Amino acid sequence: MWKLLKIELFKIFRRPRTYIAFAAIAAIIFLIQLAFYSDGEAFLQFGMQSLKETFDINGKILSGYMVCFIILQTLLIHVPLLIALVAGDTIAGEANMGTLRLLVTKPISRSQFMWTKFTATVIYTLLLLIFMAVLSLVVSIAVFGTSDLIIMKSDMVVILDNGDILWRYFAAFGFAAVAMITVASLAFLLSVFAENSIGPIVATMSIVILFTILTTMDIPLFNALKPFLFTNHMLNWKGFFEDPVNYKEVFKSLFVLVGHIIVFVFLAIVFSKKKDILS
Amino acid sequence: MKTIQFFITILTFQFISSICFAQGETELVNKVKAKLDKVNDYKAEGIMNIDVPFIKAAPSGVTIFYKKPLQFRVKKDGGISILPKGGVNVNLSSILAMGKYTVVPAGESVIGGGKVKVVKLLPEEENSSVVLATLYIDEVSLVIKKSIVTTRENGTYEMEMSYGKYNNWGLPDKVVFIFNLKDYKLPKGVTFEYESGEKKQSKTTSENKRGKVEIIYKSYLINKGIPDSVFKE
Numbered sequence: 001m002w003k004l005l006k007i008e009l010f011k012i013f014r015r016p017r018t019y020i021a022f023a024a025i026a027a028i029i030f031l032i033q034l035a036f037y038s039d040g041e042a043f044l045q046f047g048m049q050s051l052k053e054t055f056d057i058n059g060k061i062l063s064g065y066m067v068c069f070i071i072l073q074t075l076l077i078h079v080p081l082l083i084a085l086v087a088g089d090t091i092a093g094e095a096n097m098g099t100l101r102l103l104v105t106k107p108i109s110r111s112q113f114m115w116t117k118f119t120a121t122v123i124y125t126l127l128l129l130i131f132m133a134v135l136s137l138v139v140s141i142a143v144f145g146t147s148d149l150i151i152m153k154s155d156m157v158v159i160l161d162n163g164d165i166l167w168r169y170f171a172a173f174g175f176a177a178v179a180m181i182t183v184a185s186l187a188f189l190l191s192v193f194a195e196n197s198i199g200p201i202v203a204t205m206s207i208v209i210l211f212t213i214l215t216t217m218d219i220p221l222f223n224a225l226k227p228f229l230f231t232n233h234m235l236n237w238k239g240f241f242e243d244p245v246n247y248k249e250v251f252k253s254l255f256v257l258v259g260h261i262i263v264f265v266f267l268a269i270v271f272s273k274k275k276d277i278l279s
Numbered sequence: 280m281k282t283i284q285f286f287i288t289i290l291t292f293q294f295i296s297s298i299c300f301a302q303g304e305t306e307l308v309n310k311v312k313a314k315l316d317k318v319n320d321y322k323a324e325g326i327m328n329i330d331v332p333f334i335k336a337a338p339s340g341v342t343i344f345y346k347k348p349l350q351f352r353v354k355k356d357g358g359i360s361i362l363p364k365g366g367v368n369v370n371l372s373s374i375l376a377m378g379k380y381t382v383v384p385a386g387e388s389v390i391g392g393g394k395v396k397v398v399k400l401l402p403e404e405e406n407s408s409v410v411l412a413t414l415y416i417d418e419v420s421l422v423i424k425k426s427i428v429t430t431r432e433n434g435t436y437e438m439e440m441s442y443g444k445y446n447n448w449g450l451p452d453k454v455v456f457i458f459n460l461k462d463y464k465l466p467k468g469v470t471f472e473y474e475s476g477e478k479k480q481s482k483t484t485s486e487n488k489r490g491k492v493e494i495i496y497k498s499y500l501i502n503k504g505i506p507d508s509v510f511k512e
Contacts, residue, residue, distance in 0.1 A: 050461075050463055050464070050465065051463065053364075053461050054363060054364060054458075054460060054461050054463075054490075055361050055362065055363055055364060056361070056362050056363070056364055057359060057360075057361050058352065058353065058354060058355075058359065058360045058361075058362070059354070059355055059358055059359035059360055060357075060358075060359070061359060146357070147357060147358055147359060148355070148357075148358035148359040150359065152465060153465070153472060154464065154465045154466065154472055155333060155463065155464060155465075156333050156334070156335060156463075157333060157334045157335070157463065158334075158335045158336075159329075159334065159335065159336035159337075159359060159361065161337055161339060161358065162357050162358050164337075218466060232473060233473070235472065235473040236473040238472070238473060239473065242335075243335050243336075243337065249473070253473070
């Protein structure tokens with residue numbers, strides 16, 4: 001299994017498209033940090049207008065924690081699209097190159113082959129997230145320092161104490177890892193049905209974009225749908241920035257996402273077993 | 280004719296007695312002011328607790344700085360402090376330092392089981408930020424137990440004070456600052472929030488329209504000198 005995994009990882013990291021996601025994430029994070037470094041205070045003052053009508057706020061609002069939160073809020077909606085680039089290519093890419101038929105003739109079971117492919121995709125996803133965590137959290141703290149964190153919600157403002165924040169980021173990144181693996185497993189499932197990687201990549205992106213739009217639109221009709229959308233549960237990394245943390249809701253979302261992963265991977269293995277591989 | 284004389288006598292007596300009473304209240308306010316005037320500046324350590332329906336914040340340690348006449352700042356070391364607008368009124372000296380005012384007696388009341396004199400201060404300056412201040416003064420210890428201040432721009436504030444070991448300076452051990460709130464709302468499309476599907480309870484009752492900030496003072500450093508830069512940061 002380890003030998004197969006090494007081969008799969010070698011294949012993933014040999015392709016230039018793998019590094020598109022790393023480059024895109026680095027560029028976006030750098031640009032956000034640069035923007036906040038040059039004019040972050042004015043941006044935050046604008047964002048806190050409604051709060052400042054009633055209150056005087058003293059102290060350092062623009063901190064590494066604040067910048068990291070804004071980066072995560074922005075990026076965790078777009079990172080799934082980057083993950084789909086690689087995850088959608090895992091099986092369909094082999095079919096496109098004509099190597100899938102050759103691979104399945106090797107003396108390994110179809111399940112083992114699929115698990116290896118999926119594990120390699122998960123490792124790629126985790127590496128991307130760790131890369132993002134280091135850039136967004138570590139670099140932001142190094143540049144902007146630390147302070148209390150003000151979280152602006154639609155009907156609530158949460159102020160978290162400086163010493164009570166770092167663990168929340170570790171937990172949030174852990175949660176985000178599960179959320180991103182959910183997207184990877186969806187792309188992995190769709191990859192089974194296609195003969196080239198464009199189809200599953202575009203299909204995954206379309207599903208994520210459609211569900212994200214439904215998740216973010218505050219319309220009563222869509223609000224009823226939201227609990228059933230995995231993109232809605234993907235947002236619950238923010239649950240760790242509640243005070244106190246609503247663990248019931250966070251774990252509910254976590255179970256929903258893990259459930260999606262299990263179903264997607266199970267279906268991918270089942271369909272791949274039944275699939276008549278011609279390419 | 281005798282009836283008219285009687286009424287004139289009564290009215291004259293009332294007028295004279297009201298002037299005498301007002302003089303008594305003015306003297307009382309002056310005594311309180313003189314007591315507070317002993318404090319030129321202070322640096323205090325305390326704990327601040329914010330009780331506002333739409334703000335969740337844990338009680339936090341703060342440092343409070345005051346310098347005559349109206350410089351006031353609450354700082355949280357390595358963090359963010361949040362005070363209602365016009366929070367300078369959390370400091371008692373600033374109420375009495377608002378310039379010239381007319382003292383109007385408003386009877387007596389009871390606070391915490393103790394009798395207090397009620398006086399109203401009407402600023403004489405037309406541009407004063409304070410429109411009206413009602414003070415509940417403990418005559419024995421010469422401290423303000425409660426005040427209700429109506430400002431021109433920031434609404435009405437209510438303050439309740441408890442005193443302890445800094446009573447001699449007229450400085451409270453605890454201040455509860457009650458103020459009116461404006462609505463807070465941001466679009467969910469901006470905040471990208473998770474939707475649990477559960478209906479949230481309405482928070483629009485009149486009780487929720489008021490906020491409370493409580494500062495418990497643990498220690499004061501009085502008249503040790505504070506640089507102006509502390510208030511400019």
